[in-house]
Amino acid sequence: MVQPSAVTQMLSVTVLASSQPVKQWTIDKVTSELRKLLDPASVAKFVEHQLDGRSLGLLTTDLLMTHIGLALRPALKVVDFVQSVRKVQERQRSSNGTSEAHVPKEGR
Numbered sequence: 001m002v003q004p005s006a007v008t009q010m011l012s013v014t015v016l017a018s019s020q021p022v023k024q025w026t027i028d029k030v031t032s033e034l035r036k037l038l039d040p041a042s043v044a045k046f047v048e049h050q051l052d053g054r055s056l057g058l059l060t061t062d063l064l065m066t067h068i069g070l071a072l073r074p075a076l077k078v079v080d081f082v083q084s085v086r087k088v089q090e091r092q093r094s095s096n097g098t099s100e101a102h103v104p105k106e107g108r
Contacts, residue, residue, distance in 0.1 A: 022085055025053025037081055042074050056082055 025033075027050055034043050045068050051059070056078075059068075064075035 021053070021089060022082060023054045023057050025056065027052045029053065030056050033081075034078065037077050038074050042070055045069055057086075 020029075027047065030051055030053055031043050031046055034046055046056075049055075049068060051068075059078065059082075061072070061075045061079050064070045064078055065072060068075075070078070
């Protein structure tokens with residue numbers, strides 16, 4: 001049997017703790033979740049650059065490395081984490097019969 005990755009193990013807790021889409025996460029929520037993945041110095045860079053959920057969703061591995069200053073491994077972890085959370089949240093929305101299209105524009 002394949003063991004779930006650390007990211008997958010965290011997802012159930014993360015998604016249950018926040019039904020908010022990633023792009024609605026505050027800077028505090030982003031840093032709180034990233035503390036589970038990254039070292040304190042890397043997390044501090046997200047605070048320094050004021051990266052909230054909307055910003056987090058736009059980041060690529062290249063941007064994380066060149067502009068934020070993360071090493072490759074942490075950058076890959078962040079991108080994988082965001083993609084994984086989004087997939088789980090999308091599955092939850094579709095199983096609940098809701099979609100982002102029903103969210104008022106202010107909530108996007």
